[in-house]
Structures are given as C-alpha cells and as structure tokens.
Amino acid sequence: MRIALDAMGGDFAPEAIVKGAVQAAQELDAGASIVLIGKEDVVNDLLKEYGYTGSNITVVNASQVIEMGEHPTKALTQKPDSSIAIGYGLLKMQKVDAFCSAGNTGAMLVGAMFSVKAVEGILRPSIAGLVPKLNGGMGVILDVGANADCKPEVLEQFGELGAIYAKYVLDIQNPKVGLMNLGEEEGKGTMLTQAAHQRLKANTNINFIGNIEGRDLFNDKADVIVCDGYTGNIILKMAESLYDILNDKGMHDPFFDKFNYEAEGGSPILGINGNAVIGHGVSSPRAICNMVLQAQKMASSKISERFRKNFSE
Amino acid sequence: MRIALDAMGGDFAPEAIVKGAVQAAQELDAGASIVLIGKEDVVNDLLKEYGYTGSNITVVNASQVIEMGEHPTKALTQKPDSSIAIGYGLLKMQKVDAFCSAGNTGAMLVGAMFSVKAVEGILRPSIAGLVPKLNGGMGVILDVGANADCKPEVLEQFGELGAIYAKYVLDIQNPKVGLMNLGEEEGKGTMLTQAAHQRLKANTNINFIGNIEGRDLFNDKADVIVCDGYTGNIILKMAESLYDILNDKGMHDPFFDKFNYEAEGGSPILGINGNAVIGHGVSSPRAICNMVLQAQKMASSKISERFRKNFSE
Known part of the structure; x- marks a missing residue:
C-alpha cells in the first residue's frame, strides 16, 4: 500500500x-x-x-506549489505540475492508494472532483470532521465546509457516507446517525432539517436515531x-477554539486534549473514487503522521469501494 | 418600576x-x-x-398553569388565566415594565406576539442568547431558536436589534456586529449569509465588522x-453543554463558569413592544434572581422604546 503525501502543503511545509x-x-x-x-x-x-535511512519513503518531483490563498480552480488549471495536481494524478491512475495534504483545502476538494471524481450516484462529496466523544471514542460530523447550502437528499447521503466511514474506519458497529437540529422532536427545525429528517428516517441503510441538539455533540x-x-x-x-482556550489557561484533560486537531489526523473527503484526507493548515509533524496513518486505515478498509458499492449498485 | 415574574414556570417552580x-x-x-x-x-x-417580610413583592393570582410540554398557541387560547397570559396582559396594559418566565419558551414567544406584538417595522422578533467573552465581558447572539429559517433582511434586523441590546443593556459603546459564517472572506457562506452580509454592510445604523467564524464566538x-x-x-x-462537561470533570475557571446559564439571567425577546425575558427551564433561585435584575436593566434602559424609535420612525 502506498500513501501519497503533499510535501509542500501547509503553513509549516515542507519541514513539518x-x-x-x-x-x-x-x-x-509492514x-x-x-x-x-x-x-x-x-x-x-x-x-x-532528519536522519531518514529507511526504504519506505519515495519522493516524486513536483515543480510547482499551490499556495494557501490561491483560487482552487485557477491554481489547479495553471499549475499542472503542483504537488496537489500530481498527487491526484497518481491517485486516479491507482499508483497510490490514498493522498493527503495539509495544503489549500479548496484545491484538495476541486482536485478530487476534477481527477478521481465523485462516486456515481453521490450528489455532493463531503468533507467530514472528527469529533471526540466523552466515552473515549470518536464520532464523525459531516459536512464541515464543502457544501454550505444543502438539499435534503444531500443530507440523507451524508448520513450514509458518515455511517460507512464510522463503521469501517472508526470501527463502530451499527453506528448511530443523528441529525443536528434545534430540538429533539421530529417536527422541529428548518425546512431543510424537517425534510431531511423524513428521508433519513425512511433510509433502511442506516441506523437513524433522530434529531440531536448542540448539547449532544460530545455525548454518545x-x-x-x-x-x-x-x-x-x-x-x-x-x-x-475550545482546545486553544483551555490550553492557554493551562487546563488539561484527556477528553479535551483530543480536541487538538493534531491528535486524530485530518478531514477525509467522503464520496469520491479514492481516499483523500485534508490536514489542518497549521499541521505539526505529529498531525501529519496521524493523517498518514488515518489514510492508511481508509485505504485498508477499502472505504472508497464501499461508497461505490453502496451508491452505484 | 414593576417586574412581573411567572411563579409557575420552570422545572423547579414554584419553589425556585x-x-x-x-x-x-x-x-x-430602590x-x-x-x-x-x-x-x-x-x-x-x-x-x-422563605421568611419574606418586605414590601416590594406583590402577588397576582393566576388559577391556571401552562406546562412545559404544551402546544403554545393552544395552551394560551385555552388557559386565559394562566400565569403567562396574565403576565403579558399586565405588560400590554403597562401595569408592569417587564415580564419574565422560566416556563414554556414557545408560549412566552407566542404570548408576546399575541399581546404586546412585534414593534412596527420588525419582520421577526428574536430570542437572543448571552455569550461570555474571554475579555471578561458579555456578547449577544441572535437568533437562538425563535426563527429557524431566516431571510437576509431578517438577519439584517437581528444585527440592529442586537446592537441596541448590546449598547443599552450590556453597556458596550459602538458594539461590533459580526455575521456568523464559515469563512472571513466576504464571498463565503450560504446564499443566506452572502446576501445578509451585503445588507449588514450597507446598514449605517450598525458597526458591522464582517464575517466571523466558529472560533470567534468567545473572542472580542x-x-x-x-x-x-x-x-x-x-x-x-x-x-x-461545555459548562456541564467541565463541571463534571471538576474543572473550574472564571471564564467557563460564566457559561453557567445561572450566571447571567435569561434570553431576552427582542423586537416586541415590551420587555420580556425567557429563563432556562432548570432555573435555580440564583438564575431567577439574575433574570429579574436583567429585566430591570432592560426596562430602565428603555430598550423596547429604542426598538420602536429605531424601526418605526
């Protein structure tokens, strides 16, 4: 298995x-x-x-770099030899099993759509975030920014995408899917969440437990x-921001320490034909290492094929 | 000045x-x-x-009680002698200067719309929440649940309502108004926030500072x-929920202790012809006391008249 990693992406690249x-x-x-x-x-x-003498890192040259502030589509068009363009090229040709970058988030998303593309049947691929749970485990929240405006059927698919990720990457059997809302009762919420609730409820692929509220983010x-x-x-x-605030105050706790983005890797792009992870811009070496391990888990659990199987067949 | 208080509303009523x-x-x-x-x-x-022997509490009889789970409109229609109906009646007749209740939130909102009504020119009155700031002060966030779906012009008015509350009740000179969004740049966000951004920017009544993000909730x-x-x-x-989590873990800090809903009173209804505050259902005596003091501040700063002046004239 080969995990591609963008050496040039992130605020502390390439060193970190x-x-x-x-x-x-x-x-x-192994x-x-x-x-x-x-x-x-x-x-x-x-x-x-850094004293590396092993044999499990190879280097592929990329002469161009997409900077953090660049317009995603423009940058990808104008920089075909950038590390992000090359990474997705390798992923598309299946020369690597996953691609991760702590670089330009927009370019990572657009690059996925241009190269490996969305799985057939998926309306909108999603960037997911990981949420530490008070019970010691992790949850997944999606979408976290790829799709500002969503339709009910898109939220329904997020439920399926997230459930597949939770089951095969987070190893949660029969993951509970909740719809973030302003009240627990079925009729509560926006027009969007009311409609999405009905669709999620009717979806037999997932274990939909109904609406959850802001106070339920960290519970199980x-x-x-x-x-x-x-x-x-x-x-x-x-x-x-809470992690930063607690850290500034010198308040530490195993649960809140997991809010540190370093602890759990990056944000996976779900619903595309390939495994891609976007790291935090300020990623440290520890964060990068965890992102690579997360990408390895996504690839070994064949998450991308499972999306295809779920939606195309 | 007379502050009306619903003795029957809240999980621990009437004792608390x-x-x-x-x-x-x-x-x-005095x-x-x-x-x-x-x-x-x-x-x-x-x-x-409770040993009360003073002369600044009077009691007004209300034979009916609207329970927490009742349908607001139905309950208000069927229970004209409930404490919430009577409270709003007194407010409408200007026999009291403010009305607060830790009871049925929906009934408090519907009661306001039926009795004192929205200020002319206000599209949708709003329930606002108070947010502790790291700098020691308080901020106000609105809406927090009265209006799930909003139009851009409604968000624009929320900016004005919140600014008036911040200036006259929280004593913040030239309060900075921010639009919660998923990125700082002007073009970011949903269709709603993009349109609201333009309206807020063009509004000369407020000091609009642009988009803010989730990480900016507690900073200044x-x-x-x-x-x-x-x-x-x-x-x-x-x-x-964070306050509860920290409290369960025995982690205390002056900033996080202000997350305790008890500390700062209730959620004011902004944009109606009268001063009304909704308390948390689980309000303790301390929370009730703070809500009454907050209502007094709203009444003495003539917040409701200022809304009228701002929108009707």
Whole structure:
C-alpha cells in the first residue's frame, strides 16, 4: 500500500511534512510506504537532515506549489505540475492508494472532483470532521465546509457516507446517525432539517436515531452527526477554539486534549473514487503522521469501494 | 418600576421561582418591585416559608398553569388565566415594565406576539442568547431558536436589534456586529449569509465588522453575533453543554463558569413592544434572581422604546 503525501502543503511545509513522514514511516504497517510529492531536492535534503535511512519513503518531483490563498480552480488549471495536481494524478491512475495534504483545502476538494471524481450516484462529496466523544471514542460530523447550502437528499447521503466511514474506519458497529437540529422532536427545525429528517428516517441503510441538539455533540447519542457544511464548519471551529482556550489557561484533560486537531489526523473527503484526507493548515509533524496513518486505515478498509458499492449498485 | 415574574414556570417552580424573587427583592434598585404571578395561596405560603417580610413583592393570582410540554398557541387560547397570559396582559396594559418566565419558551414567544406584538417595522422578533467573552465581558447572539429559517433582511434586523441590546443593556459603546459564517472572506457562506452580509454592510445604523467564524464566538471580534435561529440554538446549547462537561470533570475557571446559564439571567425577546425575558427551564433561585435584575436593566434602559424609535420612525 502506498500513501501519497503533499510535501509542500501547509503553513509549516515542507519541514513539518517531511518530519511527519519520517515519523509515520516508522509506524506504518509492514508493506506500506509513503510517496512524498514536492520539490525533489528540497525534500531529499530534509529527509537526510532528519536522519531518514529507511526504504519506505519515495519522493516524486513536483515543480510547482499551490499556495494557501490561491483560487482552487485557477491554481489547479495553471499549475499542472503542483504537488496537489500530481498527487491526484497518481491517485486516479491507482499508483497510490490514498493522498493527503495539509495544503489549500479548496484545491484538495476541486482536485478530487476534477481527477478521481465523485462516486456515481453521490450528489455532493463531503468533507467530514472528527469529533471526540466523552466515552473515549470518536464520532464523525459531516459536512464541515464543502457544501454550505444543502438539499435534503444531500443530507440523507451524508448520513450514509458518515455511517460507512464510522463503521469501517472508526470501527463502530451499527453506528448511530443523528441529525443536528434545534430540538429533539421530529417536527422541529428548518425546512431543510424537517425534510431531511423524513428521508433519513425512511433510509433502511442506516441506523437513524433522530434529531440531536448542540448539547449532544460530545455525548454518545450519535456516532455520525449530519448537518449542512455551514453549520458543521461553525461547530468544528468552535470545538477547535475550545482546545486553544483551555490550553492557554493551562487546563488539561484527556477528553479535551483530543480536541487538538493534531491528535486524530485530518478531514477525509467522503464520496469520491479514492481516499483523500485534508490536514489542518497549521499541521505539526505529529498531525501529519496521524493523517498518514488515518489514510492508511481508509485505504485498508477499502472505504472508497464501499461508497461505490453502496451508491452505484 | 414593576417586574412581573411567572411563579409557575420552570422545572423547579414554584419553589425556585419564589426563592429567587425573595433574593432579587433585596438586590433591586430602590423603588423597583416584583409582581409574582401564580396560584396566590401557594405563592403566599412560600413567601412566608422563605421568611419574606418586605414590601416590594406583590402577588397576582393566576388559577391556571401552562406546562412545559404544551402546544403554545393552544395552551394560551385555552388557559386565559394562566400565569403567562396574565403576565403579558399586565405588560400590554403597562401595569408592569417587564415580564419574565422560566416556563414554556414557545408560549412566552407566542404570548408576546399575541399581546404586546412585534414593534412596527420588525419582520421577526428574536430570542437572543448571552455569550461570555474571554475579555471578561458579555456578547449577544441572535437568533437562538425563535426563527429557524431566516431571510437576509431578517438577519439584517437581528444585527440592529442586537446592537441596541448590546449598547443599552450590556453597556458596550459602538458594539461590533459580526455575521456568523464559515469563512472571513466576504464571498463565503450560504446564499443566506452572502446576501445578509451585503445588507449588514450597507446598514449605517450598525458597526458591522464582517464575517466571523466558529472560533470567534468567545473572542472580542464581535459583541453582537448574527445568525439564523437554527445555528444560534446549536451554538448556545453546545456552549451550555461545555459548562456541564467541565463541571463534571471538576474543572473550574472564571471564564467557563460564566457559561453557567445561572450566571447571567435569561434570553431576552427582542423586537416586541415590551420587555420580556425567557429563563432556562432548570432555573435555580440564583438564575431567577439574575433574570429579574436583567429585566430591570432592560426596562430602565428603555430598550423596547429604542426598538420602536429605531424601526418605526
């Protein structure tokens, strides 16, 4: 198994990325390897500097870099030799089993749509976020920003995508799917959530447990939290800010420490023909390492094929 | 000044309410008094039990009670002698200057619309929530549940309502109004927030500072946070749950302790012809006392007249 990693993406690239790759190289399963994509000479110099002497990291040259602030579509069109374009090229040709980057989120999403594309039958692929649970486990919330405005049928599919991710990557049997809403009762909510509730309820592929509320994010009512990308983005950023606030105050706790984006890898793109993960812009080596391990788990659990099976057949 | 208080509303009514009223009676400004509305004999017995001997609490009899789970409109129609119906009756006749209740939220909102009604020019009155800020102050977020689906012009008015509340009740000069969104850039967001952004930006009555994100809820970027009621409800309940989680873990801090709903009173209804506050269902005596003091501040700052002036003239 080969995990491609964008060496040039992220606020602390390439140093933090290469350092994270060296760390991950020691933790990967036997037979798995990392393909670092970036400026070959720079990456090789860093690998030497960090004392890497193993054989499970290879380097693929990419002469261009998509910067964090660039317009996704324009950047991908104008920079065909960028690390993100090359990474998705390798993923499309199945020369790698997964691709991760802590670079430009928009370019990672657009790149997926241009190259491996959405699984047939999926209306809108989604970026999912991971949510620490008070019971010690993790939950998944989607969408967290790829789709600001959603239709009810899109939210219904998010429920299925999230349930597949929870089952096969988070190892949760029969994951509970909840719809984020402003009240528990069935008739509550916006026109969108009212309509989505009926669709989720009627969907026999998932274990829909009904509406959940903002106070239920961290408890174990739902393993999969369904919402539009506007709402999910706000929830995720609010949760992340809490870690920073507690950290600034010197307040530590195993549960809240899991709010640290470093702890659990990146945000997977769900519903595309391939495994892709987007890391946080400020990713540290530890965060990069965890993202690579998460991508390995996604690839070994054949998550992308399971989406195809669920929606196309 | 007379503050009406529903003695029968809330999970721990009437005991917690009467106890809170006795507490508030000692903290009110000179000349201010409380009108307790509820079953006269029960309330009088409790006043005696709690040792109240002052002269600034009077009791008004209400033979009926609207329970927490009742349908708001139906309950108000069928129970004209309920404490909520009588409270709003007194408010409409200007026999009291404010009305607060920790009872049925829906009935409090519908009661306001039936009796004192929305200020002319206001499209949708709003229930606002209070948000503790890291700088030690408080911010206001609206809407938090009265209006799940909103139009751009409704969000624009929320900006004005919130700014008036922040200025005159929270004593914030030139309050900064921010639009909750999934990115800071002007073009980001849902169709709703994109359109609302343009309206808020063009509104010369307020100090609009642009979009804010989930991570900005507690910092001092914005004093007034504008969003639809679905989003605001989720944010508020998520914040409240944090207090409970930290409390369960024995983690205490002056900032997080302010997340305790008890600390800051209730949720004001903004944009109606009168001052009304809705308390948390589980309100303790301390929470009730703070809600009465908050209602006093709303009445003394003539917040309702300021809404009228802002929108009708």
